[in-house]
Amino acid sequence: DLDTPDSNYSLEEMDRNSLFHPLTSISQHMANGPQIMGKAKGVRLTDHKGKPILDCSGGLWCVNVGYGRPEIAEAAKQAILDLNYWHLFGSASNEATIRLSDRILGLFHDHAGADHLARVFYGTSGSDANDTNFKLVRYYANLRGTPEKKKIISRMGAYHGLTMAAAQLTGIPSYHKAWSLPDGEVFYTDCPHYYRFAAAGESEAAFCDRLIADLEALIAREGANTIGAFIAEPIMGTGGVLIPPAGYFERVQAVLDRHDILLIADEVITGFGRTGAWFATGLYTLKPDIVTLAKGLTSAYFPMSASVISERMWKVFEAGSAEFGPVMHGFTYSGHPVGAAIAMANLDIMEREGLVANSADTGAYLLAGLRERLAEHPYVGEVRGEGLMIGVEFTADRATRRPFQAGDAVHRLVASKAQENGLMVRALPFIEVVSFSPALSITKADCDEAIDLFAGTMADVT
Ligand code: PLP
Numbered sequence: 001d002l003d004t005p006d007s008n009y010s011l012e013e014m015d016r017n018s019l020f021h022p023l024t025s026i027s028q029h030m031a032n033g034p035q036i037m038g039k040a041k042g043v044r045l046t047d048h049k050g051k052p053i054l055d056c057s058g059g060l061w062c063v064n065v066g067y068g069r070p071e072i073a074e075a076a077k078q079a080i081l082d083l084n085y086w087h088l089f090g091s092a093s094n095e096a097t098i099r100l101s102d103r104i105l106g107l108f109h110d111h112a113g114a115d116h117l118a119r120v121f122y123g124t125s126g127s128d129a130n131d132t133n134f135k136l137v138r139y140y141a142n143l144r145g146t147p148e149k150k151k152i153i154s155r156m157g158a159y160h161g162l163t164m165a166a167a168q169l170t171g172i173p174s175y176h177k178a179w180s181l182p183d184g185e186v187f188y189t190d191c192p193h194y195y196r197f198a199a200a201g202e203s204e205a206a207f208c209d210r211l212i213a214d215l216e217a218l219i220a221r222e223g224a225n226t227i228g229a230f231i232a233e234p235i236m237g238t239g240g241v242l243i244p245p246a247g248y249f250e251r252v253q254a255v256l257d258r259h260d261i262l263l264i265a266d267e268v269i270t271g272f273g274r275t276g277a278w279f280a281t282g283l284y285t286l287k288p289d290i291v292t293l294a295k296g297l298t299s300a301y302f303p304m305s306a307s308v309i310s311e312r313m314w315k316v317f318e319a320g321s322a323e324f325g326p327v328m329h330g331f332t333y334s335g336h337p338v339g340a341a342i343a344m345a346n347l348d349i350m351e352r353e354g355l356v357a358n359s360a361d362t363g364a365y366l367l368a369g370l371r372e373r374l375a376e377h378p379y380v381g382e383v384r385g386e387g388l389m390i391g392v393e394f395t396a397d398r399a400t401r402r403p404f405q406a407g408d409a410v411h412r413l414v415a416s417k418a419q420e421n422g423l424m425v426r427a428l429p430f431i432e433v434v435s436f437s438p439a440l441s442i443t444k445a446d447c448d449e450a451i452d453l454f455a456g457t458m459a460d461v462t
Contacts, residue, residue, distance in 0.1 A: 011036055011048065012033075012034060012036070015033070015034040015036070016029070016030055016033065016034070019034075021033075021034075035047065035419075036048040038050070039068075040055070040067035040068055041066075041067050041068040042066045042067060042068065042439065042441065043055050043056075043066055043067075043438055043439050043441070043442050043446055044067075045067075045424065051422070052422060053419065053422050053423065053424050054422060054423050054424065054446065054449055054450055054453065055067075055424045055438060055439070056423060056424055056425050056436045056437070056438045056442075056450050057424045057425055057426045057435070057436075057437060057438070058388075058437045058438050058439050059300055060295070060300075060426075061237060061269045061274065061295060061389075061435070061437040062294075062295035062296065062299065062300040063299050063300050063439050064272055064273060064274065064295070064296040064299040064346070064350070064355065064439060064440050065299040065346055065349045065350060065353075065355065065439060065440065065441060066299075066439035066440075066441040066442075067439070069299075069301070069345075069349060071345050071348070071349060072299075072301045072342055072345045072346060072349070074345075075341050075342055075344065075345035076301070076302070076338060076341065076342050076345075078341070079096060079337055079338040079340075079341035079342070080338055082337075083096075083337050084337070084338060085336070085337065085338075086337055087332065087334070087335070088122070088330065088334050088335040089330060093335075094335065094337040094340070095337075096337045096338075096340035096341045096344065097122065097335035097336075097337060097340040099340070099344065100120075100340040100343050100344055101119075101120040103344065103347060104120050104293070104297075104306065104308060105117055105118070105119075105120065105308070107278055107279070107347075108279065108281065108291070108308065111277070111278035111279065111282055111356075112277075112278055112279040112281040112282030113281075113282055113285060114279070114281050114282070114286075114287070114288070114291075116287065116310050116311050116312070117288075117291065117308050117309070117310055117311075118309065118310060118311040118313075118314045119308070119309050119314050120306050120307070120308050120309075121136075121306065121307045121308075121309065121330075121334070122304065122305065122306050122307075122333075122334045122335040122336070122339075123294075123304075123305040123306070123307070123331060123333075123334060124303045124304060124305060124331065124333050124336075124339075125161065125163075125294060125303055125305050126160075126161050126166075126266075126268035126292060126294035126295065126305050127160075127161025127162055127163040127166040127167075128161075128163055128166075128305060128331070129161075129268070129292045129293070129294060129305035129306060129307050130160045130161045130163075130165065130166040130169055130231070130264075130266065130292055131161075131163045131164070131165040131166050132307050132329065133229075133231070133264050133290050133292060133307050134152065134165035134166070134168075134169065135165070135329055136290065136307065136309065136313070136329075137150060137152060137228040137229045137262060137264075138150050138228070139317070139327075139329075140228070140262070140313055140316055140317070141228050142324075143316050143317060143319075143320035143324055144316045144320070146225070148225060148226050149225055149226060149227065149228045149260075150185070150226070150228045151185055151186070151187060151222060151226050151227045151228060152169065152185065152186050152187075152227070152228060152229045152230070152231055152264075153186075153187050153188070153189055153215070153218060153219070153227060153229070153230045153231070153261075154168075154169045154170070154171050154186055154187070154188050154189075154230075154231050154232075155171050155188055155189050155190065155191055155192070155232060155236075156171045156172075156188050156189070156190060156191040157171055157172060157191035157193065157236050157239030157240065157242060157430050157431075158170060158171040158172070158188075158231070158232070158233060158236060158239060158266075159171075159172060159175075159233070159236070159237060159238030159239060159430075160231060160233075160266055160268075160292075161268075162175060164181070164182075167179065167181055168181050168182065168183070168185060168186040169186055169231055171188045171191075171239075172238065172239065172429060172430045174429055174430075175429075187218055187222060189211070189214050189215045189218050190210070190211050190214045190215075191236075191239065191242065192208075192211050192236075192242065192244040192245060192248050193236075193239070193240065193242040193431075194207050194245050195381065195382045195384075195393060195401065196240075196393070196401065196403070196431055204245045204246065205245075205246075205247075207245055208245040208246070208247055208248050208251065211245070211248065212248075212251045212252070212255065215230075215252065215255055216255060219255070219259055219261070224259035224260070224261070227259065227261050228261065228262060229261060229262040229263070229264050229289075229290075230252065230256055230261055230262070230263055230264070231263075231264040231266060232249075232252070232263070232264070232265065232266065233265075233266045233267075233268075233269065233270065234249070234265060234267065234270050234275075234280030234281070234283065234284050234286065235269075235270055235275060235280060235386055235389060237268075237269040237270075237389065237435070237437075238428055238429065238430065239428070239430045239431070240391055240393065240428050240430055240431045240433035240435075241384060241385060241389055241390060241391025241428075241433060241435050242391075243384055243385075243386060244284075249284045249285075249286055250285075253286065253287060262289040262290065262313075263286065263287065263288045263289055263290075264288060264289070264290040264291075264292065265280070265281050265286050265288035265290070265291045265292070266291075266292040267279055267280055267281065267291050267292060267293055268292050268293065268294045268295050268305070269295060269296075269389065269437070270283075270389065271291070271293045271294075271295070271296050271297070272293070272295070272296030272297060272299075272347075272350065273296065273350060273355055273356035273359045273387070273388075273440050274296060274359065274387055274388060274389050274437065274440070275359070275363075275386040275387040275388075275389055276356065276357075276359045276360030276361075276363050276364075276386060276387025276388070277356065277360070277387070278356055279291070283386070288310070289309065289310040289312065289313050290307055290308065290309050290310070290313070291307070291308040292305070292306075292307060293305060293306040293307075293308065294306070296346075297343050297346070298339060298342045298343045298346050299346045299439075301342045301346060302336070302338060302339040302342040302343070303339070304336065304339035304340075304342075304343060350440070353441065355440040355441055356440070358440055358441065358442075359387040359388045359440040360387050362388065362442055362443065362444055362447055363385060363386070363387035363388040363389070363390065365444050365447055366385075366388070366390060366436065366438075366442075366447040366450065366451065367383065367384075367385045367390055369447060369448070369451040370383050370390065370392065370436075370451055370454065370455075371383045373451055373454075373455040374392065374454075374455065374458060377458050377461075378398060378462075379394050379395060379396065379398075379410060379458075379461060380392060380393075380394060380395075380398075380458070381393045381394060381395035381398060381401055385436070388436070388437060388438055388440055388442065389435070389436075389437055390435065390436040390437070391428075391433045391434070391435050391436075392433065392434050392435075392436075392454075393431065393432060393433045394410050394411050394414070394432040394433070395432075396408075403431065403432055404432055409427070409432070410432060410461065411427040411428070411432040411433060411434050412427040413461065414427070414434055414457060414458065414461055415427035415434050417457045417460060417461070418434075418453065418454060418457045421453050421456060421457050422453060423450060423453035423454060423457065425454070436450070438450070
């Protein structure tokens, strides 16, 4: 029965009676939820009861410039007053989106060695951008006369979003269970996580050899003429902050080139400084035909995503244009002028405050601090990271690297205890990892506090 809202009707009850939460256990939420956030500034959250929390999650890895930036609020207000909406359909355009596109390409050219990237297509979320990419692979195959070359290879542990096509690209079984997704279009190759998935005694080089052989075998089995693209997060985020073994991407790229397969680099998390480089495309010298962007593009001040495509894809689209007609794909909010103005203000802050360099610097500091303080903990297996994308992986046995049994979920326990202690980190769904992905504006003093809070939390996990 729904209560009648009155002064005794709490926000908690109203939430349980009216909200359908994404990615949430309904039974647990009904028993324990919700946890309502009140305000935020910089890296500091305050929940609606006034409890202070140091945010080392960056929301969902997305608040790159930190919370409560007045410059972004001003830019949003001005953009709304100037032109709160115009679209991009047909030849319609708007100044903010034109300037943003030029700037994104410039960043890739200047900071990622990716001067082959040539055009930017906009969406509103990482998921819809990957849906766009899924369709662009098909569009490309049709327009260039290889219509059978449409399958996509993804990887176990990958997270590429949850819309219908993006969910198929996501290689984490829990996201597929009970949803009856279509199959036959996406195939998964091995997860490149050495700590957990190497065989006993296998060297990192041998592990990498095995990953490449698995990819080659998959391509041979399906037929290279049927495979259009390979999609990868340069560092897997939701999968557990999984840093690939040395040389992995060079070798993957060589395989893809040999079989004429496009690379889609999903930089939804790694883009815009998260790894201490502007883009992981530069960090790993990738040559993607499509780059997916979202999150840090606006630091989550506006829902906006982008697919950045290569010159060679663009040339095919341009050449096929007269024969195939208009590009019949896009959204009301593709290239929203308010989102673009917010993205520009966000990038201004990143550049002015040197946040990419700060990510590298404070990321190394936070990683070193966590490693030092957790070195002796019996359940801490590996602490790894690149820039401000850091993961702590748990194990039931440091010698054998045995995971905890399903159901123990020690990482969930750690994340919830940390939150009680005033530190927000995330427990991830694929393997037992908690992640740290704070705003790139975090200071070393904030990091010291985070390290103390986390080490203190872990001291109680015995
Ligand atoms: N791709 C990656 C690598 C992500 O981490 C995410 C979200 O976490 C997505 C895609 C999906 O983005 P969204 O949640 O905005 O749809």
